[in-house]
Amino acid sequence: MIDLHYWGTPNGLKARLCLEEAGLDYRIVPVDIGKGEQFEPDFLKISPNNRIPAIVDHAPTNGGAPISIFESGAILLYIAEKTGTLLPADTRGRFDALQWLFWQVGGLGPMAGQAGHFRVYAPEPVPYGIDRYTREVTRLYGVMDKRLADREFLAGTYSIADIASYPWIVPHAAHGQDLDAHPHLRRWFETIAAREATKRAYVDSRDTYSAKPQMSDEERAVLFGKAK
Numbered sequence: 462m463i464d465l466h467y468w469g470t471p472n473g474l475k476a477r478l479c480l481e482e483a484g485l486d487y488r489i490v491p492v493d494i495g496k497g498e499q500f501e502p503d504f505l506k507i508s509p510n511n512r513i514p515a516i517v518d519h520a521p522t523n524g525g526a527p528i529s530i531f532e533s534g535a536i537l538l539y540i541a542e543k544t545g546t547l548l549p550a551d552t553r554g555r556f557d558a559l560q561w562l563f564w565q566v567g568g569l570g571p572m573a574g575q576a577g578h579f580r581v582y583a584p585e586p587v588p589y590g591i592d593r594y595t596r597e598v599t600r601l602y603g604v605m606d607k608r609l610a611d612r613e614f615l616a617g618t619y620s621i622a623d624i625a626s627y628p629w630i631v632p633h634a635a636h637g638q639d640l641d642a643h644p645h646l647r648r649w650f651e652t653i654a655a656r657e658a659t660k661r662a663y664v665d666s667r668d669t670y671s672a673k674p675q676m677s678d679e680e681r682a683v684l685f686g687k688a689k
Contacts, residue, residue, distance in 0.1 A: 462486050462487065462488060462519050462520065463480065463485055463486065463487040463488070463516050463517065463518050463519070464487070464488050464490050464516060464517040464519070465477060465480060465487050465488065465489050465490065465514060465516055466490045466492050466504060466507065466508065466513055466514060466515040466516065466517075467489050467490065467491065467492060467513055467514050468491065468492050468493065468494050468513050468514075469666040470494070470513065471570065471573075471574075471628035471629045471631065471632070472512075472513065472514060472533040472570065472628070473513050473514045473533075474628040474631075474662060474663070474666060475514070475533045475536075475537060475624060475625050475627075475628050476514040476516065476533055476536045476537070476540075477489075477514075477662045478624050478627065478628065478658060478659060478662040479536070479537045479540045479541075479547065479621060479624045480540060481658035481659075481661050481662045482546070482547060482619075482624060482656075482658040483540050483541070483543075483544045483546055483547060484544070485540065485543075485544065487516075492504060492513050494513060494683070494684060495680035495683060495684060496680070496683070497683040499511045499512065499513060506529075507529035507530075507531060508529075508531035509531070510531060510532075512531070512532075514531075514533055514536060515529065515530065515531040515536075516529065516530050516536050516539070517529045518530075518539075518543070521543075522543050533566070533625070534562055534563065534565075534566040534625065537562065537621040537624060537625055538559075538562070538621065540621075541620075541621050547619070547620050547621045547624065548620055548621055549616065549617075549618065549620065554616065554617065554618075557616040557617065558615070558616035558620040558621060558622045559622075561608075561615040561616055561622035561625075561626070562621055562622045562625050564604075564622075565622070565625040565626045565629065566625065568601055569598075569601050569605075569626060569629050570625075570629050572594055572597045572598050572601060573594075573598050573601075573629045573632075573636050575590070575594040576591075576594035576595050576597070576598045576636045576637060577632065577635055577636055578590075578594075578685075579591045579594055580594075580595065580635060580636065580637055581635050582684075582685065591637075595636070595637040595638075598636050598637065598638060599637075599638060602633075602638055602642075602643050602646060603643065605626070605643070605645075605646050605649075606643035606644070606645045606646040607645075609645040609646055609648070609649045610645045613649070613652070614649065615649075619653075623649070623653060627650070627653045627654075627659070630646070630650050
């Protein structure tokens with residue numbers, strides 16, 4: 462059994478989707494980031510960067526004590542290696558998938574996150590920030606669209622590279638993006654959305670962007686202000 466310390470953000474959904482695709486038994490341990498539960502001492506023991514998601518595997522492949530892992534990219538790689546799925550076995554295929562995983566972790570996620578912040582969460586409009594990050598996300602969508610022009614998935618076969626990227630494309634409207642402008646990306650997006658594992662992962666997920674009007678001043682301070 463794997464404990465998934467989780468909240469319904471794109472990064473949290475990456476881990477949940479990967480667990481569903483891998484067919485592993487897992488238990489969700491909610492971490493309400495609006496209430497500051499990511500700063501609790503017990504959570505910090507497994508995620509010292511006070512960010513979700515994190516996992517605890519109580520049955521590691523090689524036995525021994527439970528293994529805890531934080532950072533969504535590391536979690537996806539761990540699940541793929543534990544199950545021997547979602548990552549090509551040959552060197553070329555493996556690094557094809559890994560480079561696109563790292564592309565998401567270092568580029569698409571942070572830039573889309575900033576676009577979402579300035580477009581949705583910022584207490585007042587910051588035109589420079591909105592324009593800067595929206596344009597960069599548009600560029601990254603173009604990179605994906607070009608990559609997907611001649612292949613079904615980012616690394617050819619469905620892999621953790623696709624699982625990492627999909628949850629960051631789900632809120633495309635909030636990030637100022639139109640999938641009609643990226644037809645290959647749209648086709649990829651719709652293909653993944655139709656997978657049974659995706660439906661299970663998203664069955665009770667909360668749209669963190671549409672939830673913004675209900676955000677209290679305390680939640681805003683916890684999420685975007687100084688840490689406890």
